[in-house]
Every structure is written in structure tokens, then in C-alpha cells.
Amino acid sequence: MNTARHLVWLRADLRINDNTALAAACADKDAAVACVYAITPVQWQQHDVAGIRVDFELRTLRALEKSLDQLSIPLLIIQTDDFSGIPDALSRLCEKHQITAVHCNIQYEVNELARDAAVKQALASKGVTFHSHHDQCAVTPGTVLTNDGRFYSVFTPFKRNWLARLEAGAIRLLPIPIRRRHRFAESDNIPAAIKGFDSHVTSDITLSWWPAGEEAALERLTSFVEHGLKRYDEQRDFPELTDNDGVSRLSPYLAAGSISARQCLNAAFNYRHQHGSTKGVEQWISEIGWRDFYKHVMVGWPRVCKHRPFRLETAHIPWRHDENDFQRWCDGQTGFPLVDAAMRQLRQTGWMHNRLRMVVAMFLTKDLFIDWRWGEKFFMQHLIDGDLSANNGGWQWSASTGNDAAPYFRIFNPVLQSERFDPKGNFIREYVPELQDIRDKSIHQPKPSLLSLYPEPMVDRRMVKDRVLSHFRNLPSLTA
Ligand SMILES: Cc1cc2nc3c(=O)[nH]c(=O)nc-3n(C[C@H](O)[C@H](O)[C@H](O)COP(=O)(O)OP(=O)(O)OC[C@H]3O[C@@H](n4cnc5c(N)ncnc54)[C@H](O)[C@@H]3O)c2cc1C
Structure with missing residues (x-):
């Protein structure tokens, strides 16, 4: 036979x-x-x-x-x-x-x-x-629908339905297949590199931050569940705590598929089973829910793959296309220390903490009023976890063009974000060495007299809100 x-x-x-x-x-x-x-x-x-x-x-x-x-x-x-x-x-x-x-x-x-x-x-x-x-996805797109059979565009009701499905049918992980008795080919060589795709990150950071493969992914998951999951809700917004399992840093592994969302949820559900429900574990399950949500949105509204806003009326916004300002943002030279530290983290490690992704995306699209698609592209070109649906979802959330997005009038103040989420300035000092001698709270908004090498703020924040409101308020109303 x-x-x-x-x-x-x-x-x-x-x-x-x-x-x-x-x-x-x-x-x-x-x-x-x-x-x-x-x-x-x-x-x-x-x-x-x-x-x-x-x-x-x-x-x-x-x-x-x-x-x-x-x-x-x-x-x-x-x-x-x-x-x-x-x-x-x-x-x-x-x-x-x-x-x-x-x-x-x-x-x-x-x-x-x-x-x-x-x-x-x-x-x-x-x-x-x-x-x-x-x-x-943990739950198949097209199976989590509203009562009238449509994809959800709002996260909270999506999550309720999504979670109910997960809890109703226990998560079943597929085992490793059994060894084959017959083999018809030998493996090909895997190239060490691909021309045109040099990494912008040094190899010592790459290897220490991002050991590759399934085993490394499972070790990361185990470490996070042991040390980080319980207090995830308290720690997840503080970039300084990243190394202490403040967040899982599993996103590159999920993007490459060296771990599945089901494996992550299974670990969280097991934790919940053993230790009872905690805010930390519920919050982390919710974040995996966001990953599924944005994939479901992409299936329901494929236009988000084509550089189009989810909210169609926002296609009329006259975003700025100022290359000099954009370059200062890319280079981490905006004069806003938390924004600059975040952009430099991306350049140095190929990854950025979630709180900071929101801060820098909001800064680009609201403070500088630059087209969110420029930021989305730059992120993809530099992220180790670049993923179209999550990246697009995050950018459209920040730009207020997306489904269930930040309201256009809710604009993050990068100085207040800095005081709140990097209170001692330790994260800033790590990535902005020009500021490492500033030991007090002025690190969040250094006085020009304290600086010789660091730029002054590139935008006058007093005019930010007016510009955003004037463009968003007068949009025609269109529905999808
Ligand atoms: C502007 C912007 C761009 C983003 N681009 C990407 C991207 O290209 N790839 C990517 O994986 N995530 C992206 N995110 C989502 C989020 O920032 C990262 O998933 C998270 O920072 C990864 O760190 P972690 O693995 O430690 O996450 P944890 O906090 O440990 O969360 C666990 C997992 O849940 C998922 N997750 C968490 N938050 C989100 C979210 N808001 N949206 C979708 N999934 C989420 C991720 O798979 C993550 O690995 C973006 C967010 C914003 C605001």
C-alpha cells in the first residue's frame, strides 16, 4: 500500500x-x-x-x-x-x-x-x-456575533460573548503529533538572513530579549504566570516593570505563532482554577480578548487591511503630512521625555510597552495631527511583533478613526502620562541618557535651562485640543 x-x-x-x-x-x-x-x-x-x-x-x-x-x-x-x-x-x-x-x-x-x-x-x-x-483566534471569527448576526464593533459586549463561549467549551489543546513512520524528504537549509531585512536591533539585545522558538515561548508564559499574572492589573501600565514580568512580552511569540492564544488562555484558566479569580488574571484574559477582537473586526470589515479608516467619515480628516515633524517623532527627538524614551525603546529593542504605544500614537495623531497611517507603517517596519490587525486596531484607536476608539476629545497629555506611569523617571533615564542626571520630577518636562543636548518640546500643547476638535467636530456622518 x-x-x-x-x-x-x-x-x-x-x-x-x-x-x-x-x-x-x-x-x-x-x-x-x-x-x-x-x-x-x-x-x-x-x-x-x-x-x-x-x-x-x-x-x-x-x-x-x-x-x-x-x-x-x-x-x-x-x-x-x-x-x-x-x-x-x-x-x-x-x-x-x-x-x-x-x-x-x-x-x-x-x-x-x-x-x-x-x-x-x-x-x-x-x-x-x-x-x-x-x-x-481562541474563538473562530464569525462565531461571536450580535443578536442580529453581525460582527461586534464594540469590545465589551464582544468580550462577554467571547468569554462565555470559551467558558462553555473547555479549551482543548491539540497534542504534539506522533512520530511518523515514513519520511519522504530531508529538511532544507534555513537561511541565516534574508537580503534587505537587516535587523535594526543589536544581536545582544535580540538574543537576550527575544530567544526564539516554542520552548522559549513556553518558558516566557510559565515565568509570567508564576510571577506576573496575579498583579498584572496593577503593574501592566508601568513600563519600568517590564523586566519583572509586569507584562508577558509574549506578543512576538503570538505573532509568529510559536505559542497559540489557546495555550495562553489555558494557562490563565488553570491559574484561575487553582487560585480563584483575581483582577490580574481577568485583565490578562481580556487582553488576549483584544487580540481576538481585532482579528474578528478585520474579518468583518476587511477595509481596515486597505489603509482605510473603520469610521468612514474620518477619511475626510485633513491629516498633516509633515516629514520633518514625523522624523523627529521617529527619532525620539520630540522634547517630550516619555514619548522619546518610548520611540527609542522601539528602535533599540524592536518592541514597545502597550501604555507607551498608546502615548506615542496619540502624540503623533493628536499633538502633531499627523496621519495615523504613517505611524502604523513605521511601527510595522520596526516591531518584532508587527501584526496587521492589532497594529491597525491600536492606531485607529489612538487616532479616533477606529471602532470603539478613544473619543477624539480625550487626548492624552504626555507629561501627565509620564508623571503617572513613570513616576520616578526610571524608564525615561534608561532610554534618554541626556536626562539621566535629572533626579527630580522635572524629568517629565525638563526646563530648557537644564538642557544642553535635549530638544525643547516641539509642540505647544495649548493649541492641540482646538485643532483636533475643529477637524473632528465638523465631519459628515456616514455609516458602514
Ligand atoms: C498603536 C498600537 C500598536 C500596536 N501594535 C501591535 C502589533 O503590531 N502587534 C501586537 O501584537 N500588538 C500590538 N499592539 C497591542 C499591544 O500594545 C501589544 O500586544 C502588547 O504591548 C504586547 O506586549 P505583551 O505581550 O507584554 O502584552 P500583554 O499585556 O502581556 O498581553 C498579552 C497579549 O494580549 C494581546 N494584546 C494585549 N493588548 C492588546 C491590544 N491592545 N490589542 C491587541 N492585542 C493585545 C497581545 O497578543 C499580547 O501579547 C498595539 C497597540 C497600540 C496602541
């Missing part, structure tokens, strides 16, 4: 635990299985994928290759410039190895869905079946 040969096309799901597509491909215990990963540099450039994210993914693949090898599953690599080359490359691979079925986990972005439709068609013409599975 000929052994069936299946292929798993890995994308944002680089793990062997709890991987729906991998489990489905291995359901026939006699089937020989291979995995494949597609390198598409031109597409990545078009999608603004950061060099540090590519580096993280390559390192994750190297760890994954070892785990797959234990299961006698080779990891193959194909390379084409962009998505348009994938149908042909996969068809040829299937032909070469006599593969009859391809499995993958769905990515919900518009271009990715179009790519998969083209692959399905190309494979069908060769007699290869294509199976796409829901896996990326």
Missing part, C-alpha cells in the same frame, strides 16, 4: 503544540508529512515586515526544524518574490513529492486570503486537496 503524503504550509503558526493544520495532516497516523515555509521578500517589503521580525522568524524556524525532526517531519523552504509565485511553487513541490493534500491555518488578512484562494485553485488542477483551518 502506498503511504499518503501530506504537506503542512506553515505561516504564522510556527509550532508543533496545539497546531490545528499540523494535527489534521497527521490525523492519519500512517501518512508521511512534511512542512513547508515560504520566503517572500518582495511581499514582506510591501507589507513593511521589520528586519527584526524576519530575523526572529528565521531563528524560530531553526528551533522548529529540530522539533519537527524528532517527529520525522522535514521542514522544506520555498522562496518566491511575492505571493503570486506561491501557487506554482507549491504545485511543483506537491508534484515532486507526490503529495496529495495540503493543510494550513487561515490568515485573515485580505492579501493572504486571496493568495490562499489562488493556491487552492492551482492545487485542485493537479488533483491536490487544500484544507484551511481556523486556528489563529
Whole structure:
């Protein structure tokens, strides 16, 4: 009898635990299985994928290759410039190895869905079946709907429904597949780097902050659950506490898929079961809920993938496109210490604390009144956890163009945010060395006389609110 040969096309799901597509491909215990990963540099450039994210993914693949090898599953690599080359490359691979079925986990972005439709068609013409599975969200998009069958655009009722579903059916994690008895290929070499995707972060920071792979992700989760989860609600807004498990720092692992949202929730639910409900654990579950929420929104309103605002009327806002001001924001030279420390954290580590993402995004879109799409793009180009739905959701929240966004009249004051969330100025001192000798509260708004190297504030905050209100108040009313 000929052994069936299946292929798993890995994308944002680089793990062997709890991987729906991998489990489905291995359901026939006699089937020989291979995995494949597609390198598409031109597409990545078009999608603004950061060099540090590519580096993280390559390192994750190297760890994954070892785990797959234990299961006698080779990891193959194909390379084409962009998505348009994938149908042909996969068809040829299937032909070469006599593969009859391809499995993958769905990515919900518009271009990715179009790519998969083209692959399905190309494979069908060769007699290869294509199976796409829901896996990326804890609860499948399209199953959490309002009473009249629509996607939720507001988080709180979404979360209520989402959580009820999770609590009703216990979270079932899929086991690691059993070792294959037959193997039909050897693994390909995983490149050390991809031309055009140099990481902007030094390798010592990369390796100490971001060890790659499934094992590293699980260690991060365990450490956070042990040390951070209980007091997450109290600590999550203080960037200084990041190293002390103030937040989980799991976002790069979730974005690459070296851990699943279900695994995270399962750990939180187990904690809740053992220790009872605490504000910390409930808040963290809620944050994973935001991740699911923005993916559901992307499925319900795909225009958010196409640089369009969720609130259609805000397309009329005459955002500024001032390159000099934008550059000062990018460089962390705004003269607002918390904003500058945050932007420098992004440049130095490839990551930024959530509170700071809100502060700098609000500063760019409200204080400078610069187009949120510029900030969204810059973030993608520098984040190790760059993820279209979460990034777009965060930017549209801050710019007040999104669903359930910050009201346009609620504008963060970066000095007050600094006093509140970095009260001793320790985070600022870490990233803005020009200010490290300022020991008192004036670090939040240094007096010009104290400074020689640090810039003066680039914007007069007294005119910020008027400008924002004047543009938002007079928008035509449009509904989606
Ligand atoms: C302007 C802006 C841009 C953002 N861009 C991204 C992005 O590209 N990729 C990304 O993963 N997150 C993004 N976020 C959301 C959030 O800032 C990060 O997920 C979080 O800082 C990651 O740190 P953590 O893993 O320690 O999070 P924790 O606080 O430990 O939360 C656990 C997980 O929940 C999810 N999560 C938490 N907050 C949010 C949120 N507001 N929206 C969606 N998911 C959330 C993440 O997957 C996170 O890893 C953005 C937020 C803003 C305001």
C-alpha cells in the first residue's frame, strides 16, 4: 500500500503544540508529512515586515526544524518574490513529492486570503486537496456575533460573548503529533538572513530579549504566570516593570505563532482554577480578548487591511503630512521625555510597552495631527511583533478613526502620562541618557535651562485640543 503524503504550509503558526493544520495532516497516523515555509521578500517589503521580525522568524524556524525532526517531519523552504509565485511553487513541490493534500491555518488578512484562494485553485488542477483551518483566534471569527448576526464593533459586549463561549467549551489543546513512520524528504537549509531585512536591533539585545522558538515561548508564559499574572492589573501600565514580568512580552511569540492564544488562555484558566479569580488574571484574559477582537473586526470589515479608516467619515480628516515633524517623532527627538524614551525603546529593542504605544500614537495623531497611517507603517517596519490587525486596531484607536476608539476629545497629555506611569523617571533615564542626571520630577518636562543636548518640546500643547476638535467636530456622518 502506498503511504499518503501530506504537506503542512506553515505561516504564522510556527509550532508543533496545539497546531490545528499540523494535527489534521497527521490525523492519519500512517501518512508521511512534511512542512513547508515560504520566503517572500518582495511581499514582506510591501507589507513593511521589520528586519527584526524576519530575523526572529528565521531563528524560530531553526528551533522548529529540530522539533519537527524528532517527529520525522522535514521542514522544506520555498522562496518566491511575492505571493503570486506561491501557487506554482507549491504545485511543483506537491508534484515532486507526490503529495496529495495540503493543510494550513487561515490568515485573515485580505492579501493572504486571496493568495490562499489562488493556491487552492492551482492545487485542485493537479488533483491536490487544500484544507484551511481556523486556528489563529481562541474563538473562530464569525462565531461571536450580535443578536442580529453581525460582527461586534464594540469590545465589551464582544468580550462577554467571547468569554462565555470559551467558558462553555473547555479549551482543548491539540497534542504534539506522533512520530511518523515514513519520511519522504530531508529538511532544507534555513537561511541565516534574508537580503534587505537587516535587523535594526543589536544581536545582544535580540538574543537576550527575544530567544526564539516554542520552548522559549513556553518558558516566557510559565515565568509570567508564576510571577506576573496575579498583579498584572496593577503593574501592566508601568513600563519600568517590564523586566519583572509586569507584562508577558509574549506578543512576538503570538505573532509568529510559536505559542497559540489557546495555550495562553489555558494557562490563565488553570491559574484561575487553582487560585480563584483575581483582577490580574481577568485583565490578562481580556487582553488576549483584544487580540481576538481585532482579528474578528478585520474579518468583518476587511477595509481596515486597505489603509482605510473603520469610521468612514474620518477619511475626510485633513491629516498633516509633515516629514520633518514625523522624523523627529521617529527619532525620539520630540522634547517630550516619555514619548522619546518610548520611540527609542522601539528602535533599540524592536518592541514597545502597550501604555507607551498608546502615548506615542496619540502624540503623533493628536499633538502633531499627523496621519495615523504613517505611524502604523513605521511601527510595522520596526516591531518584532508587527501584526496587521492589532497594529491597525491600536492606531485607529489612538487616532479616533477606529471602532470603539478613544473619543477624539480625550487626548492624552504626555507629561501627565509620564508623571503617572513613570513616576520616578526610571524608564525615561534608561532610554534618554541626556536626562539621566535629572533626579527630580522635572524629568517629565525638563526646563530648557537644564538642557544642553535635549530638544525643547516641539509642540505647544495649548493649541492641540482646538485643532483636533475643529477637524473632528465638523465631519459628515456616514455609516458602514
Ligand atoms: C498603536 C498600537 C500598536 C500596536 N501594535 C501591535 C502589533 O503590531 N502587534 C501586537 O501584537 N500588538 C500590538 N499592539 C497591542 C499591544 O500594545 C501589544 O500586544 C502588547 O504591548 C504586547 O506586549 P505583551 O505581550 O507584554 O502584552 P500583554 O499585556 O502581556 O498581553 C498579552 C497579549 O494580549 C494581546 N494584546 C494585549 N493588548 C492588546 C491590544 N491592545 N490589542 C491587541 N492585542 C493585545 C497581545 O497578543 C499580547 O501579547 C498595539 C497597540 C497600540 C496602541
